Amino acid sequence: MAPLTPYTYIQCPCSDASTLGRQADSNSPRSPDDDELDDRAFDPRAPRSNYSLYPLDYLNYCEDCQQIRCPRCVAEEIVTYFCPNCLFEVPSSNLKSEGNRCTRSCFQCPICIGPLSVTSIESPPDPSLLAAPDGAPAPHSGPYILTCSYCNWSSTEIGIKFDKSNSIHAQLVKLNNGGTTRLTAKEHRERRKEASQDRLAGPPSALAAAASNGGENNEELDLETQFANLKSFYQSQLADAAPGGSGLSSLNDLGFSSPTSLSRIMSLYTGGTVHNSRNKSRTGTMREALISDEGLQIASLDESAAIQHLHSIDYSETITTEQSTNQPPHLGEVHPHGTSRFASSLRPIPYLLRTKRSKRCPVCRHIISKPEAKVATTRFRIKLVASAYIPTITIRPLNIPSSSTPGTLPPLQPSQFILTFQNPRFETINVTLATPAKTPGRFSSKVTVLCPQFEIDANTDVWDEALKDTSDKTKLRRRGAAGDDGTHQAEAGKIWERGRNWVSIVVEVVPASLRLDLLEATAKEDEDVLEIPMFVRVEWEVDVGGDDVGTAPSRDKEQTEERELAYWCVLGLGRVGQA
Amino acid sequence: MSAATVSTTLPHRAVANIKSPGGGLSGPSTPLRGVASNFGSPSSLRAEEDLLLIEFGTRKLHIGFAGDAVPRGCVWFGPDQQRRVGDFRVWQMDYRDEWAKRESDSEWGKSHELWQPDVRDLDLGLVEDKIERAMREAITKYMLIDSRPRRMVCVLPSGLPLPILSATLDTLFSRFMSPTISLLSIPVAVAVGAGVRSALVIDLGWSETVVTSVYEYREVRTDRSIRAGRMLTEQTHKLLASRLGQSPQRPSTESECTKHVLSFEECSEIASRVVWCKASQHPASAKPEDGLATVEEQDESDVRTHPQGCDHAKTPIPLRSAATPETLELSYDQLAEPCENTFFDSQCSPRSFDDHELPLHLLVYRSLLELPLDVRAVCMSRIIFTGGCAKVLGLRKRIFDDVSQLIREKGWDPVQTKPSDKLGAASRLKKRGSRQGNSGPTGVPPDGAGEEEQDGVWHDAANTVPEADPVEEQLKRGRDRKEQPPVCGKMRAVESLGAWSGASLITQLKAPAIATIDRDVWQQQGAAGAGRVGDVDTKSQRQSVGPAIRGATSGSSWTLGVWGVV
Structure with a gap:
């Protein structure tokens, strides 16, 4: 089994059921779980969570709503249609007529x-x-x-x-x-027109004969022709149906026991003797297709040729x-x-055509991402990716006891991981973390975040980074050396390491033993992966004047506003080995 | 966020309104009259531009624009679709071989289904998510449309449980912001797609086979059996597993459904590729004896009996998902077994089946038998096969022939026990004999005296001048109008374009759907707000699927049609 590289998934807040559409009312037949969704900790193992979790790279961010936008909660607009093979740009009008x-x-x-x-x-x-x-x-x-x-x-x-x-x-x-x-289908129609002109001399007999022959007239139609025939048949029938009044005579009554349909049925049973003359004409009008020109296809059930071929x-x-x-x-x-x-x-x-799509925030209608219209360019005019707004979380192992199988976490022994939060913002952010003490699922591991609350410095100018570079490096090296000889212990409530715009903290996990449940024959797929649901709350202060990032800094710095963003994420730490 | 506010503020909505006058902004007073004259006109093209037509099945959905002959795209539900975004392990080399880890035995194949008909332990939220993801894939890959709100038409099985329907509508309304959704049922759509008004629709589906009698576009009776695609796949697995073991003494009962040795994908594929159905033992060419004898069986009369020799031809089937890759040599005789066991199970007596697992020929026969006489007469000559298992080679003909045979044997006698068979035959004979005996010499029926008294006039058959019979007149008029009496009373199978195309026809003809639900109403009331079909004033509820009349139904009662009420 390949060792698992640690990963991070983020749940877009849009999948929270309460923000979605209709409130679940007590009468409606929904699962009762939905109501409690808010109270429960997020369970990354639940099959539904597969639909709401995204890697950070897949997420966008709406600046105006200060909210993460996932592929499910953006409104899309087509910029260009093109063929991926010849890169020909297809006008949108062709799409309707010539297909996709x-x-x-x-x-x-x-x-x-x-x-x-x-x-x-x-x-x-x-x-x-x-x-x-x-x-x-x-x-x-x-x-x-x-x-x-x-x-x-x-x-x-x-x-x-x-x-x-x-x-x-x-x-x-x-x-x-x-x-x-x-x-x-068009040629068929023309051909049929010619044929019908030929037999104009005796129209009733021709059609009648054709219909009475039944099987022999059963010309094999392909899908398109049958559809076209049926369509023209229905249209002619409906046009005949009622000279005045409601034209939709029969299809109208699909599935309803309406008075009109009742009377129609009555007249069917009585052979059209219902006194109303209007009814009579109606029963006579809409009939079923009788011949293949009208779209009727008698099925040829004999498939022995195909069977023999098989x-x-x-x-x-x-x-x-x-x-x-x-x-x-x-x-x-x-x-x-x-x-x-x-x-x-x-x-x-x-080739199926493809599209370039621009994305809008569904709430404020601001454009989140807009590609260049030209097919050949891969550039984007606008692209607000979430990784520029919310901290990136990287995971690396710190202290893992040796396991029987390499690359896995030994069960029932504490392992430590370093989580590094990198702040992409130009403001200092406050991060608060929360995890359930035990991970949900059949094998629940114990999780302890040693430092659940910390501050990360702003993402300053690149030049600052370059200038600070040397000092940072020395600091880092010193820290690393200290960690190696074990003197630097992870302490509760203390940050492990801190850099220009990043902070590392330590998470300690005690993976559950997979053996607990040997009754169940095998663990399900990925059930041996230790995944921690973690609720991340990010707070920061912005200048009210300079709301937009990139504009000149506002003059009065006093006027600041507290902003916050909170979301669930899932940290995949590694596979739990067999003890 | 309500639809109204969004739609008024969106800049592109304005464009949409310009494009289709009489669309969003026209009030409820848009007159419906005069539509008839529009039917032939091609200018109606624009109105249905935005209508999405979706057919939901258990394993796939078809999507396209209403008015097209065939759907634009088809999305299958599968486990790969249920992965997290950014999970690319599908592309790993050994992914296919590690199927056993992904699916426990009880869930073999379940991940390929959108829903299970048993909603008791069904995660409806998951169904919603699956629908949403599949819809997004369909829209992005096949429809190439933006996420502007669009009106939708859903084609659904008429037996769909209300919770699932509710979940489906929830998804479409809340995730895709559809202003209105119309519902159509599959059997009716199939009948329309065949050009008939009444039909016996045999839907050989995935989780169950549903036999629905549609009469004058109404579903009058539904029978179902679990003998369908899923069972066929399981039977295929059983066959392959037993061949893999190569042990003829393999005990079949206790271990057959617990342990799966092959992946679902592989079994499903083999089932769809090489499994076929043997021809009936009783070809329909035999002369029918009963009341059907008036019409001669049509082109079924020259059934080519299958050359039995080539059934023993073997075909090698490579199996990749077994513990060790292997190639099985199976004869085509053996490959017909799963089909035989699934759909007919002829080694068991007809009485040993439960109601939910009737073999298909019995199911169809019983369904026909339970129908009222005239409905039966009309339906039996409009049999439509649809659904995925209709693709099994020879299956349609087999069912057709077996049902014909059942009808020949048993007639339409609802009592089917053995003694009654004899008794029935005997009494029929007796009756026939007595009638002949009575009518022969005297020509006077034994109870003729009573009739005389009733009539009061001595009826003289020779002299009765046919009085102006309105029925006859109507019939004659019908004949003048080049109309034929509908084909009745003989077994006949009709080909349908399928539910999607049928629904496309219905929608294009602007016939109202079974139920049309407004987004606002749904969001307020949910499925609980739906009234019974009878309670709803259909006139106010009914709205054309063509030009939209927004808001017409708000305030008035609405219905979910055949899908029922809470």
């Missing part, structure tokens, strides 16, 4: 998600392609394929070749696996869960159950 994927020629390999490249195959002329009357091919052209340079997958494996080397996306949409062209292939030719989740929804698929379990049904994955 790159519509140029950027594709990922469906097998290994590596990028695909377009290459031409200079194969001996393919008779089928020559037959296609698409002009004289240029000398270096010919059919193009997508190939993956990592796993050697190529689109020929699914029978897809392209005529042009550009706008692959548009070409791919029109191709089914195997190379057959696919009609889009039996004839290797396990590796079926697609993994990961591959299938990576597959974009394919509109050309016949029905959602999909036969998409064979590698032959995979399709190249167009």
Whole structure:
């Protein structure tokens, strides 16, 4: 087991249930724990805490609200949409129409998600392609394929070749696996229009015949076409439904025993003999789809061909869960159950677009972070990171008794750790720490913070640091030497070490024995990690005049204001070894 | 912080209002009339721009814009999602192999579920967190939208417990600031997605299989069984574990569910990749004998019987999560076992099952049997399979065939014990015989005298001029309008676009959802404020999912529809 590097997580105050939305009322079916949440010490082991804990680097800070802002409690705005592969900036208007994927020629390999490249195959002329009357091919052209340079997958494996080397996306949409062209919903509609014009002579018979044939008319529709057919069918039905009055006749009554629906049902049962003529027209109007042109699909349940195929292939030719989740929804698929379990049904994955987002404080609407709009730059115009406002906590071991397994803490023996708090602010801060005497969880260890209250000096100018450097170093060295020979003992109520803008204190822990609970077969994941919940309260004084950091210092320094920030954090000290 | 204050102060909200006139600022008086004329117009595109449509399942959620044919993204719930931010151990080399440490046996696979239907020991706060994180992932990765408040439509299983529903709504309202959320139930959405008004929706889901009869867009009956995806995965594990042990004498009962030797991910994957379902013993081609005989079975008649020879073909399955990596040789016959055991369990007698674990064909049959006659007639010819396990090859056909067979054997006789089988057959025979005997020579029914008296007129069948029957007229008119009588009484399966797409249709057609909840009302009242469906004045409650009428419901009563009341 890898030794654990000590870590610090910070809980964003936004996850406190009391600040969130609706107050839990006694009637509502919520877990009773929620009400007591405030009173309890924070338990880093609770499954919920995984959602509220963040490393310091992930946190932002709103200067105006003086509050930590985590990714959950910021409002985001999109700055740019772009394709991560070609870095093309996509206008936001395209997003609605063309979806969330790159519509140029950027594709990922469906097998290994590596990028695909377009290459031409200079194969001996393919008779089928020559037959296609698409002009004289240029000398270096010919059919193009997508190939993956990592796993050697190529689109020929699914029978897809392209005529042009550009706008692959548009070409791919029109191709089914195997190379057959696919009609889009629009083309279907046009085709149907033509057909219906043809049979305009006898409209009732045509439709009636089609409907009565039932199964034979069951043209296989792909998802997009079926959706379009259904939509136009419903729309025509609803338009027919009521010449005047409330147009939403039937869908209207979803799930309700409203008077209208009651009367409609009555009329259904009585065959439309309810006296009201309006009702009669209503019952007659909204019907169900009867033919595939209206979107009805009789299911073909016979999957023996697919089963046979499954039996004839290797396990590796079926697609993994990961591959299938990576597959974009394919509109050309016949029905959602999909036969998409064979590698032959995979399709190249167009790259998902990405966004650059700016973040705002949800309360005061000030911008917390704003990246440059250009795709290629990684700079930020504004970025208020929390590590510039709240103290950084670093942990290092001080005095750990030797353990049977190296890199772990011996149970039931006191170990000491040094916590170093570094103050990033330009004001002196007061830090108050609180920990539960015993860590929550099944294995509760004893924790003692030797110095729970201290002051850290301001983060002064860098030049000061440079000037002070020598003296600091000597001091440090002396301290370190003293620690080594054991004369420098950690004392309760005393700071261990102090520097320009940092203070170290000592925490003593007595890890619990993991053996206590051998009844339960194994410890859960990470249950052997000694984690200390610690409540950190930071107080500082600011000049009221110069509220904004970075502005000129205000003239009257007397007018100061007390500020405070309090939050839970979790210190992961190390794994507890087997005694 | 209330939605109203936020929305009025946000600068970008102003832009949003400009973009959709009649949106946020229009009062409750926005007239609904004249909507009908708008249906065909493409200009309605803008109105639904902001509508998010989310379908929640036990293991994944689908998200997209209402009006699209398919969802834009699908997020699976999994243990990796439940880690702390900044915890990158998923990428460690041996992460996958250390699965046993992460999941104790009782929780095998539980971390892949959003919720468990048993809410007694379910941490609802955790459900909220899971929903929130999955939603954030979906929004950032697939939807590419900002965190402006958006109206949402949720597609939920109709049997979702109220606490979970409440937790879901809480999350969406408080974390995503949605001004209104409309609820749609999965079976209705599936029916709409198939183009039918009535259907028997067989949702082969993850934690349970739900058979819902939808009649005229209403759910009239629901039956459920735990024989579903989770059980299939467990059965797959059982099969693999027993093969791993290679000991045929392995006692199956006491150790099968306690110790897991393979990771959930692997079993789930194998179940979805190679597990298949054998064809029915009774193909539907046999002539139906009962009242169904009027309609001939359609294209199911030429069932190709499966060539049994290739079932013995073996396939090597690499197992990585076992104690030592191993490759199992399994024949396809064996790979059909989990499916057989999960969904049919044919070696047990039908009487040995509890109500919650009926094999699927029995479940469907019983569900149909309990339906009123006309509902049954309509529903049985609109069977829709949906859900993740519908992907198991051959399973849909197997259920369909087995149900057809059950119907052929038993008819629609609710009494199913053995003696009654005989008795029933005997009495049916007798009846038939007596009828033939009676009507044959005389042509006068034995109780004909009574009828004469009742009618008062000697009825002369030959001379009865059909009086103007309004029913007939209506029917004729229907025929004139090119309408066909709906297909009834024969078994027929219909393909649906799925719940998400169905809901997308409903929303796009601006049909009102089952329930629409206002954020302010929810935050004030919670689920406790919901009224019963009947108590609510639907006219005032009902609001179009299209152009929003904000604040229309405040003050009036509202409902959670099929999800009930506290």
